[in-house]
Amino acid sequence: MHIDWWTLALQTVNVIILVWLLNHFLFKPVAAVIKARQAEANAILDEAAATKAEAETERTKARQANDRLAEAHQKALADIAAEAATEKAARLAAVGVEIDRLRATAEAELLDRARHADEIALNRASRLAVDIAGKLLDRLPADVRVAGFVDGLADAIAALPETTRSAMGQTGDDLTLKAPRALTDAERTAIQARLAEALGRKVAVTVEIEPTLIAGLELETPHAQVCNSFRADLARVASELTQHDKG
């Protein structure tokens, strides 16, 4: 077999030249652009990873902020509820106090009204009793309204303490004698005689007509009052009835 050494050498040189050409115009540029693209892709991936990490961090921060807001919201609600409960309790207490006050006021007013009604009823009863007694006494002789009470008045004066009796008529003022009607001279004389007897001295008496006495006599001094009349008796009875009702 014949070997053409010139061809062998030329082909060797040709292949070496082709290696240089392809390396310069094909392999290096293409490998460089592939490497650049890989680097760019890696950079993009790194950037994406960094962005993702940043987003995760932001999301974690947002979640924490949200949790803090929710916690603050719950705390605010709890504070408001506690404050509302306190306010409610305070207002209920105030309302209770006001209700108790109003109730006490109403009860007091009701008591006053009842007392006033009782007084009115008592006054009416007293007037009715006086009217009844007056109408009954009108059927008796007129002197009975006075004469029948002279001894009682003298006995009441005699029962007074000595100092009171001795002071009666000593200051120069006349004693005031109230009578249900105008006294006759005989009645005035008899009464003054009985008073002198009861006091142990003669005293001046000024007579005043007081129809509300119905019957009886009442002696008034600046320091004492001696009552012996139906009005006084009825007043005492009414007072005792009232005390009895209260008791």
Added chain:
Amino acid sequence: MTTSPLALEPLFHIGPVPLTSPVLITWAIILLLGVGCFLASRRLTPRPSKLQCLLELVVGAIDDQIRNTMETEPARYRPLIGTIFLYVLVANWSSLVPGAEPPTAHLETDAALAFIVLGATVYFGVATRGLGGYLKTFAEPTWVMIPLNIVEQVTRTFSLIVRLFGNVMSGVFVIGIVLSLAGLLVPIPLMALDLLTGAVQAYIFAVLATVFIGAAVGERAKPHPSSDKSAEKPTGKPTE
């Protein structure tokens, strides 16, 4: 007297240098690939065109092959392995051009390629291991193997030459014989088969060159980080 069909007749001379058909066709291939790559690589962008995608696919496939075989970064070996593959492929397929005969159908071209691979094997082995380290590989696993390892260097280079030459030359001869018998349409299936054979031979030649260089670089080759078998080193001898 009958001349050998394998003999090369000079087409013309430049001074004392005879220029044969393989040389001229190789120049044409160099011109085609060089100008084509120059034009194609002028406007490479991060957003690739279809042509750029094709270029990146070719380069990526070559890189993957080197990376998987040698388990190291392919940049250092890419120009040689890639050029061998592309040149052999284009040279084998040049038979499709009427009147052109593949340069690889002649021993001189195949021998040039094989000698370049042998030289690259020695160069990368010495560059990686050092001269002493590289020579010590001939004594592996024992010094008794030194003669056999030296013979292996020669025989595997010779096998590279013969394998490529035999496959391509036979294809050319078969098509030539068929053409002489039935010139119309009949050779087409054989030409298609010849294309497949040419691609396979280009791949085999490039892979064997990768394996030989990888074996010479051997244990000093830097493992690729992405390789699952990075701990394993290509210490085995290539099979042919």
